Amino acid sequence: MCYTRNPMLNQQLSQLKDLLKIHYGYSEFRFGQEKAIKNVLEQKSTVVIMPTGGGKSLIYQLPSLILDGITIVISPLIALMKDQVDSLEQIGIPATFINSSLSQIETQSRINDIKNNVYKLIYIAPERFYSQEFMNLLSNVKVSLFAIDEAHCISEWGHDFRPSYMRMKEVIKLVGNPTVLAVTATATPEVREDIIKQLNLSNPEVIVTGFNRPNLKFGVIRASDSQKYSQISNLVQQINGSGIIYAGTRKKVEEMLSYLTSSGVSAVAYHAGMDSNNRKSIQNEFMKGAVRVIIATNAFGLGIDKSDIRFVIHFDMPGTIEAYYQEAGRAGRDGQESHCFMFYSPADRYLREFFISGDNPPPNVITEIYAGLLYNDSDTILATYATLAESVSEKVPDMAIGTALKILEREGYITRSHEKTGQAFIQFSHDADYIKEKLSAKARVQNQALQGFVRHFGDKLLAGVEFSPNDIAEIAGVKRDAITRLVKKLSDENLASYRPPFRGTEIKILKKVKPEDLNINFTALKEKHKRELNKLDIMENYVYDFGCRRKYILDYFKDSNTHDCQICDNCTSGSQAKEVVSDVLNNINFADKKIAKNNEATITTKLTQLETYELYQQNMTIDEMAQTRNLKPGTIIQHLCFLIEKNKDIDINKFVDSKKQIKIQRAIKKVGTDTLTPIKEAVGDEVSWDDIRLMLANLK
Numbered sequence: 001m002c003y004t005r006n007p008m009l010n011q012q013l014s015q016l017k018d019l020l021k022i023h024y025g026y027s028e029f030r031f032g033q034e035k036a037i038k039n040v041l042e043q044k045s046t047v048v049i050m051p052t053g054g055g056k057s058l059i060y061q062l063p064s065l066i067l068d069g070i071t072i073v074i075s076p077l078i079a080l081m082k083d084q085v086d087s088l089e090q091i092g093i094p095a096t097f098i099n100s101s102l103s104q105i106e107t108q109s110r111i112n113d114i115k116n117n118v119y120k121l122i123y124i125a126p127e128r129f130y131s132q133e134f135m136n137l138l139s140n141v142k143v144s145l146f147a148i149d150e151a152h153c154i155s156e157w158g159h160d161f162r163p164s165y166m167r168m169k170e171v172i173k174l175v176g177n178p179t180v181l182a183v184t185a186t187a188t189p190e191v192r193e194d195i196i197k198q199l200n201l202s203n204p205e206v207i208v209t210g211f212n213r214p215n216l217k218f219g220v221i222r223a224s225d226s227q228k229y230s231q232i233s234n235l236v237q238q239i240n241g242s243g244i245i246y247a248g249t250r251k252k253v254e255e256m257l258s259y260l261t262s263s264g265v266s267a268v269a270y271h272a273g274m275d276s277n278n279r280k281s282i283q284n285e286f287m288k289g290a291v292r293v294i295i296a297t298n299a300f301g302l303g304i305d306k307s308d309i310r311f312v313i314h315f316d317m318p319g320t321i322e323a324y325y326q327e328a329g330r331a332g333r334d335g336q337e338s339h340c341f342m343f344y345s346p347a348d349r350y351l352r353e354f355f356i357s358g359d360n361p362p363p364n365v366i367t368e369i370y371a372g373l374l375y376n377d378s379d380t381i382l383a384t385y386a387t388l389a390e391s392v393s394e395k396v397p398d399m400a401i402g403t404a405l406k407i408l409e410r411e412g413y414i415t416r417s418h419e420k421t422g423q424a425f426i427q428f429s430h431d432a433d434y435i436k437e438k439l440s441a442k443a444r445v446q447n448q449a450l451q452g453f454v455r456h457f458g459d460k461l462l463a464g465v466e467f468s469p470n471d472i473a474e475i476a477g478v479k480r481d482a483i484t485r486l487v488k489k490l491s492d493e494n495l496a497s498y499r500p501p502f503r504g505t506e507i508k509i510l511k512k513v514k515p516e517d518l519n520i521n522f523t524a525l526k527e528k529h530k531r532e533l534n535k536l537d538i539m540e541n542y543v544y545d546f547g548c549r550r551k552y553i554l555d556y557f558k559d560s561n562t563h564d565c566q567i568c569d570n571c572t573s574g575s576q577a578k579e580v581v582s583d584v585l586n587n588i589n590f591a592d593k594k595i596a597k598n599n600e601a602t603i604t605t606k607l608t609q610l611e612t613y614e615l616y617q618q619n620m621t622i623d624e625m626a627q628t629r630n631l632k633p634g635t636i637i638q639h640l641c642f643l644i645e646k647n648k649d650i651d652i653n654k655f656v657d658s659k660k661q662i663k664i665q666r667a668i669k670k671v672g673t674d675t676l677t678p679i680k681e682a683v684g685d686e687v688s689w690d691d692i693r694l695m696l697a698n699l700k
């Protein structure tokens with residue numbers, strides 16, 4: 001324990017250490033706990049970010065025992081309050097709770113007990129502070145510590161925003177400005193800043209700790225989308241134990257699945273397009289170890305508690321570091337060495353940008369959709385995204401239409417019923433016996449699904465029928481997916497024509513205003529869009545960074561307990577290494593490296609631009625780099641421009657002399673930077689295209 005010069009504080013800390021032993025049975029504080037407790041004793045407001053299981057609650061529970069006033073704990077988990085208080089009583093800490101489940105008399109009596117020093121710790125639901133009576137009751141109680149649990153609920157940026165948390169800063173004033181301790185497991189930097197802002201804390205200390213996972217080995221592998229399938233398949237066969245492969249789209253999930261199963265790996269797929277029973281049974285199979293690998297979109301993972309996951313592979317780059325770390329962090333919960341590989345191709349960025357633009361429709365799309373809805377005669381409109389898209393002047397993805405509706409709904413202009421699913425339509429082009437012959441006798445499930453149709457509709461199938469896929473699945477005794485697959489096969493082979501069920505939304509207009517008068521905070525929406533793109537940049541820089549992978553992530557979370565991990569690809573290869581087969585792969589026993597090389601199954605973990613960068617660092621000229629790498633000088637220039645844009649320290653003076661630079665700058669002032677040709681015309685022959693390219697990259 002680190003003692004201070006303040007004798008009073010030293011005495012309190014040593015007292016708390018005794019209490020730690022008595023009540024919790026530990027002889028030492030965990031990393032970060034002690035610092036936070038010291039702040040509490042010194043009445044310094046503090047924000048603590050610690051993952052679940054890191055021992056956050058001890059930080060306010062323990063000091064409450066020696067503070068002279070009471071400790072108020074704000075917790076949104078009303079259902080859990082009683083359990084929390086019961087378990088405190090079990091370890092001998094006098095605590096109680098107040099929430100809406102108690103009568104006025106019971107509340108009064110508990111507050112009296114607090115005044116009489118029966119309890120030191122009191123859990124309160126944030127909604128309580130809206131009651132004036134309750135505030136009056138509290139007015140004669142001395143509050144020493146105001147602890148806000150799940151503090152991310154205060155932030156509108158968080159996933160868990162609770163409006164009742166918005167009043168906290170007033171409440172803190174009303175109870176006499178006690179020391180404030182905000183704790184959360186949510187580590188995003190903007191949520192953290194928002195907590196400080198919303199609570200009006202001046203100059204608080206932020207303690208971030210416990211995010212380090214020393215048993216995880218991180219690595220980035222560069223591959224084009226088409227190479228990824230075989231490389232991931234190779235990799236999976238080199239690693240023992242079970243694992244998760246995350247992919248950005250359902251299509252990639254399905255394709256990866258067929259790749260793996262055809263290589264003899266026991267694997268299943270999981271995504272939101274599958275019905276919930278199916279998903280549940282697949283999840284169970286994976287959890288109990290009946291299959292080794294699950295390939296999934298990010299729909300998979302919440303509440304997954306499988307401790308022996310040996311690897312998490314990302315088929316493509318996620319959108320944020322926090323998403324990546326949360327998903328990768330599902331590996332190695334048991335503390336055993338585990339691998340976290342991210343496959344990356346520059347095209348991954350486009351997928352993420354596509355998702356981000358779907359989440360952030362521009363203001364005109366929102367206004368135009370609203371205008372389009374007003375144009376209807378009735379106040380209730382049944383529409384598909386496709387019909388709604390017609391009222392928008394630019395082409396936007398369906399996702400953006402959905403988000404625009406969500407925003408209009410949130411602001412009270414419309415309301416939506418949940419998605420309505422209508423009937424599908426099918427018409428057989430031949431009689432059922434003929435179709436049965438066309439199906440392979442081995443396709444047992446398909447035949448069974450076909451029987452479902454025949455049993456229900458008989459000869460009507462030739463005239464065409466509307467049907468519900470769920471009903472037919474029920475009749476045939478197969479899963480809904482089997483019906484979908486059969487119908488697709490029949491329609492692919494021209495054995496039937498098929499129209500999928502209508503999927504649309506019922507929209508009611510609640511408020512009618514002129515579209516230009518919509519009261520929506522478009523500035524905030526634009527800022528949100530910008531913030532998401534910025535996070536994507538930080539994620540992508542993870543790929544290009546030379547430093548320790550784990551340190552990069554922990555620095556992002558501002559976890560103070562970081563040093564180079566010595567086990568990630570960057571730590572083990574060193575920036576000068578030219579080995580194309582990454583040491584990471586060597587470490588996982590790439591069966592026979594030489595054979596792998598001869599078969600050209602090598603995996604390049606280093607970006608080609610970074611290889612150029614290493615040569616640049618050896619002071620080579622452009623021609624020397626081109627020669628060494630067996631590339632054209634133009635390609636080297638492209639690499640340099642790329643590196644400059646990624647903020648690598650490339651000194652442009654080495655390639656473009658100052659006279660030329662001045663010339664180019666003058667030209668840019670005159671003609672702008674939109675296109676190269678006018679610049680080239682203005683500078684004349686003395687300055688080359690490459691000079692201009694490098695300068696432009698530098699100016700960006």
Ligand SMILES: [Zn+2]
Nearest residue numbers: 548565568571
């Ligand atoms: Zn490292």
